[in-house]
Amino acid sequence: MLLFELDQRTTQSKSKQIVDRLLEMMKDAALNPGDRLPSTRKLAELLRVHRTTVALAYQTLWSLGYVELRRGTPPVVRCRVPIMEPGDRESMSAIDWSCVASPASEEVYRLFLTRNAPCDNTLDRKRLSFEFIKMDPRLFPAGRFRASLGRAFRDEGLSLLGYGDAQGYEPLREAIAVRMRTHGISVTREEILITNGAQHALDLVLRMIARPGITVAVESPCYADILPLLKQYGMDIAEIPITGEGMDLDVLEDRCRQSPLHLIYTMPNFQNPTGITTDQEHRERLLSICSHYGIPLLEDAFEEEMKYSGRVVLPVKSMDSGQRVIYCGTFSKVLFPGLRVGWVAAHPECIRRLAALRRYGELAPPGLLQAALSRFCSEGWYEKHVSMMHKVYRKRMQTALTALESFVSPEWARWTRPGGGYLIWLSMASHPPVDWEKAFASEGIAVASGRSFFSSDPDGTFFRLSISSLDDAEIDEGVRRLGRAFQKVYEKRGIAK
């Protein structure tokens, strides 16, 4: 029998009280699956309330899945399935998912399992990591952004919580168009598509062109995370070596003469992973090759905003009179990666096609974050933040390069000297096989192995250093440790500093 009374003094409705008390009893196992509850009439009598009050409570419990209701019989506590622990299910599927997934998806899955994802945001200050491009959260203008978010919610909340525009929130597209003028690019909001970060932009562009027999030219080494996408879409990869001046354009032209290329993918600024930046002449020649062979150019400007040294020329897109360039940018490498906001700027005919693919891929990006970002930009905080980032990272890059001079012998490695961004590329002197990961771990540092930036096996040993998440003192100490790790390896072989 049910033993509870209703509180007559509270403002809580009686029906709500009945729901809560019954839920408590289920939780405490005073009521168990299969147990019958009193009929509506009986419980109403017991608690001295109206029958509709009890009926309403039972209806609520049913709608929450706690009881079964059948006409003419009293409610029964529903048999609730137990929650299993993670792992319990592993062996139980009657389906072999490795066969359900396509061979291409399986290849992507294997890559996923072998690579670390940069999703751990806890700061482990004992281990100094040069591994990922994750800006230092100590520099996040979180308070300012929170205020912009609050104002966006207050002014437009109801509309932002509804379905949005597949092409992206219009005021944000406008703000981006205005911002792009500072990089010499003239586009309207109709030529902008908001994406879930630059990676999503690459996905949409590749999805648009995907069909059998497609070949995409990439720099070698190149941005590691485009390689799984190219595999996913069954595309052939033409690896064009990168020199100190950027993609080797002689090799590219030779390749164009051999057989058709369908897209050229490039990062002209602070290339990931090498940090190399191309000059005006290189950009013009690249564009003229695209023009001559009728190939669209995908310009990945992931660090356009981080041109802090004063030596970097305007983007290829700024010279693109033939509208051949699909430009993609992102807020992830200068503001917050967790917003997942990037964009594509291209001819409207291209943008509308990408918007169609996004529409059926996931409808539209979330309105609230776009509106907050749009305000953050139009209120001037974005420009201020970029200025601060320039100041901080100009110094940090200088610290890193000075430390490399001090602690790493040119006999062991050569490295790039980027004019912006976060990345330094080390080409190691030849050496017998070394367990580098262990060598670095024993010094309490982590760096990205060069291997993952090549589609085929590279000729040599390379490392990518990202200075994005460390401050000056940490960079100095980290490079010092890196030098010690190299020293141990190379001194054994008689290549002392």
Place this chain on the structure above:
Amino acid sequence: MLLFELDQRTTQSKSKQIVDRLLEMMKDAALNPGDRLPSTRKLAELLRVHRTTVALAYQTLWSLGYVELRRGTPPVVRCRVPIMEPGDRESMSAIDWSCVASPASEEVYRLFLTRNAPCDNTLDRKRLSFEFIKMDPRLFPAGRFRASLGRAFRDEGLSLLGYGDAQGYEPLREAIAVRMRTHGISVTREEILITNGAQHALDLVLRMIARPGITVAVESPCYADILPLLKQYGMDIAEIPITGEGMDLDVLEDRCRQSPLHLIYTMPNFQNPTGITTDQEHRERLLSICSHYGIPLLEDAFEEEMKYSGRVVLPVKSMDSGQRVIYCGTFSKVLFPGLRVGWVAAHPECIRRLAALRRYGELAPPGLLQAALSRFCSEGWYEKHVSMMHKVYRKRMQTALTALESFVSPEWARWTRPGGGYLIWLSMASHPPVDWEKAFASEGIAVASGRSFFSSDPDGTFFRLSISSLDDAEIDEGVRRLGRAFQKVYEKRGIAK
């Protein structure tokens, strides 16, 4: 010559003042592209500040893209490209984007152009729209959600603004796992992948299995927006007719015997577009067909939470001892579509593969919104909101069905009587060609044409009514107008009420 002085009383830095004044002059065309600025030394003398103050101001202007700096010469105001108006660029691309895009993408693009997207959130109360599934924003618990968002930001802001987990924010996966128990489904957070809404879940599942020669069985009519995805991935579509009891399982079994099916896609509750719900027996038989032929089942439970009539059985996934079912759910049809949060629940081997595809498609979903939603659920607001929605829509659906009885003759149309959700499906009596859109527009209403829910041409005329965005009075008035529109068409043909 520059004519301005610095304000000595303000707290603003002198360098900042110089930047602001020069920007003002550029805006007012007192400074124009190509104009030389004074040398650092000269301006410092004029303003009686230190040279480094001016140098810093020039550096800032450079980093914002307003001036060119060259060693040894004074800075020059950069030639800024004009912003064109939308449309100016249309004819200027040297690339034919319709050829760059694959034939499949072009087909998706054509569909996109012909269909309306439900992205306009302005309420036009003169025109009563039954066209889209967009919940009434008047019911949005925006204030509550804003508070949850504020708390999430305050407590975890820095971490949420960094890169997140490709599988989704863990506490939200946990909250969803707990919620799914109320629908009889036992899964752990390891069996959940957060997606950008249910549409994104469908995209990931199809992407996982995509390869030449894949056939997917769908109900006919079915959810319109899966059709472009199937085309995008080059899949064959097996249309299985739907009866009043759901997908015709005799036809499905016949089809299975003919040639392999690789996936069966179904919406067991309040099917979009028909509103039809299957019973226990149907669900068990469907699962046994999947089991017998070794086919994974994609259960789209887009309105699982809207079972407000008390007559709907548990999901197919709850009976899925063989772990064959890929279940997808969403917050878009009961809370806010603008959050873009849905999920997949499936065997971990399946979930990890989908997570890999999401990782390379767009990295991870935005942390802030997931954390806010997770709090909204764990603080109990989600359950409360669902209860309210049940109460409201139970009444609205009754209003709609009563109005149909009153204003629409059974001689003109038959319709479904759903036990939940938002959708009613009208099958029209045969008639000569009619411009229905015009007929409805002249009465100030809009409904969804049945055509878009079929992969091949349907045999008959159908309309889908969504009661999601109208209140009781509006529904009554809307159905009254619908009846008038029908009356005008059918009375001409002598089929009076």
